[in-house]
Amino acid sequence: MARKKDPKTDVPDSEEDTPEIEDRDAELSENSDVHDALLDIYKDVEKGFADQWERSNDQMDWWDIYNSKLNSHQFYQGNSRIFVPIVHDAINARVTRFCNQIFPQSGRYVEVTSSDETIPHALMALLEHYVRKTRLRTKVMPALLRNGDVEGQYNLYITWTKNERHVVWRSTTEPIDGTEPVETIQQETITHQYPDVEVLADADVLVLPQSSDTIEDALANGGSVSILRRWSKRKIKKLMKAGELIEEEGKALCEEMSKPRDASLQPSKAKSATDAAGVKEGGKHALVYETWTVLNIRPEDGGEPELRLCRAYFGGEKQVLGCKRNPLWSDKCPLLSWPVEKVQGAFKGISKIKPVATIQYQANDAVNEAMDSAAYALLPIVMTDPVKNPRIGSMVLSLAAIWETSPNDTQFAKMPALWKEGLEIVAACRSQIMQTLGVNPSMLTQQSSRAKPSQADVAREQQVDILTTADAVTNVEEACLTPMLNRWVELDHQYRDTDLTVRSFGEMGLRANMQVIEPVQMERKHHFRWFGVEAARNSQQIQQQIAMTNVLRGIPPQQYEGYRLNLVPLISQLVENTFGPRLAPLIFEDMARQMPVPVEQEHMLLMSGFEVPTHQMDDDQQHLQAHAQLMQIVQQQGGSGGALKKIQTHIFAHMQQMARKQAMAAQQSQMGGMPGVPGGAGPGVAGTPRIGAQPGQPRFQAPPGQINRDQVSAQSGGMPFLRQRG
Secondary structure (H helix, E strand, O other): OOOOOOOOOOOOOOHHHOOOOOOOOOOOOOOHHHHHHHHHHHHHHHHHHHHOHHHHHHHHHHHHHHOOOOOOOOOOOOOOOOOOOHHHHHHHHHHHHHHHHHOOOOOOOEEEEEOOOOOOHHHHHHHHHHHHHOOHHHHHHHHHHHHHHHHOEEEEEEEEEEEEEEEEEEEEEOOOOOOOOEEEEEEEEEEEEEEEEEEOOHHHEEEEOOOOOOHHHHHHOOOEEEEEEEEOHHHHHHHHHHOOOOHHHHHHHHHHHHOOOOOOOOOOHHHHHHHHOOOOOOOOOEEEEEEEEEEEEOOOOOOOOEEEEEEEEEEEOOEEEEEEEOOOOOOOOOEEEEEOOOOOOOOOOOOOOHHHHHHHHHHHHHHHHHHHHHHHHOOOEEEEOOOOOOOHHHOOOOOOOOOOOOHHHEEEEOOOOOHHHHHHHHHHHHHHHHHHOOOOHHHOOOOOOOOOOOHHHHHHHHHHHHHHHHHHHHHHHHHHHHHHHHHHHHHHHHHOOHHHHHHHHHHHHHHHHHOOOOHHHOOOOEEEEEOHHHHHHOOOHHHHHHHHHHHHHOOOHHHOOOOOOOOHHHHHHHHHHHHHHHHHHHHOOOOOOOOOOOHHHHHHHHHOOOOOOOOOOOOHHHHHHHHHHHHHHHHHOOOEHHHHHHHHHHHHHHHHHHHHHHHHHHHHHHOOOOOOOOOOOOOOOOOOOOOOOOOOOOOOOOOOOOOOHHHHHHHOOOOOOOOOOO
């Protein structure tokens, strides 16, 4: 399959060389056969959402439990209205631990495997930038993990977003005639393009048939993937202007929204979330089905019909808002959906709250009964004989009160403290919920049950925590994060503007532009994988690799005949794991990629305001002449002073490099053509660590009588100090 040319960047040699690219913007619903097929699909989608209505309604109850909201499931109806946030604390503990495991402190999240043994460091750095641009750590992943625990399903929708900013700044121009600099006001439109990751509620996602294993399996077997959208009139008009919706159908939908109607019976997780935050959501919206399905499409040239993945919008029973081919070049559905715990025979999973919901309700009933009992137990009961004490009305509880009655005729009683038994029931419910949800004491901001936990207890809790956490985050990595990275690469190839990337990322963006991946090789030449989980799980792997490197270096070559020792891949991986994809190619340079930059590209970077370094293989004389001509042109056109300073600095760097080359050539000629070997401290020099040695904490002599660190931690009630063995 040949690569399809982009009309914006690829210029054909002649009209005969221009391939016929299918029109992905062509409206397909105008065909009567396609329109009838879409109406049949709508009936299946409507029935599918009705079939999962009970599941969606239960999920609203699970969200009430997480949001600590009392509902009709409580058995006890008394004066107290207290909700014990046991499930809320457990899920937040899981989300915090899983996020820290997925995003390690090293800051390296992406790993790539290449078929030609090359590592695209610049493209990896660009993906790391997309991680920060999409706010994956703070916005997406906590919401995704929280939705997964409450609803039992992870749902991500990946698209590409583009927005513009109109910036204005002051600039100073230096005239040629030597007069005073002139300050001018300049403006520019800056376009930002990056992936957009949306977390979807499980109640708004439908996959048919519901017994499919994956989305690909559902689409391949004639099924569909539908997402329930809630659009306002402004959103509908925007899509009509962009050509995504048929104008007539869009206007009809807006008119239908203006009519009075009953509230939708479809459960809305967004409304539940806004209500929990104390915000009342107002305004009308239209319920639209965004459905992805495979349709039998006849080509425009009249050939045989072919099955193609299409995206359709439904506004009602007989209202098709629009249908087009998949706009993505990768021809994949942008939805990623995977259950938290896979159940054979069902696409969706079971909520983590469902097994502990009744226990949470029992804890709420127990604490409310206990608090009602405590209200009576805290008030005294006065028992008196009304015959012997006719002045009962004057017996008022007040400071320095005087009761005109015999002490023998009046006694005080106390209600039994039943609230203690109630709190014991709550503690038992808490323990069971934490055990069911896999939350151990090390995941919470509290101490263990023992006042002074031993090192064995702490190590055991940490080992259990590592095992349970690794199992959960591995599911997220394989089902969501790794496919998401591959979708980012595909979207970047389709939508990213090369010039804007160079302006935004300088030399790194230039290298990313050089490492172009053909569409058909996106899953063959390079395979991208989320590395954050693996980096946090194997934090000691780098030390083991360093130790094994020393062992390999000590084996004589004659003991592995037929093989040769190549440490370059190992060293490259060590440097990349330690310093990340941004610094690794600068620290451990690949000579094959360190080619000199052409003068034209240097001019482009200098005019954009970047500092361009010189290269050893540059023809300094040629570069000096070209840069001098560029500086004259900039001065004649009245360019900015910043660009002139960058050009002057770069010219001075070329002059220094040319002087160093001349001095080095003169030195080599004096020494007979043999360059000198730079000296340095070897392994035997004092103060230099051995090869492979790891930095450790300095040891010092403690003063007499100082308390040991282990005893200090134990006496203070905290965890004991864990010694690290080298």
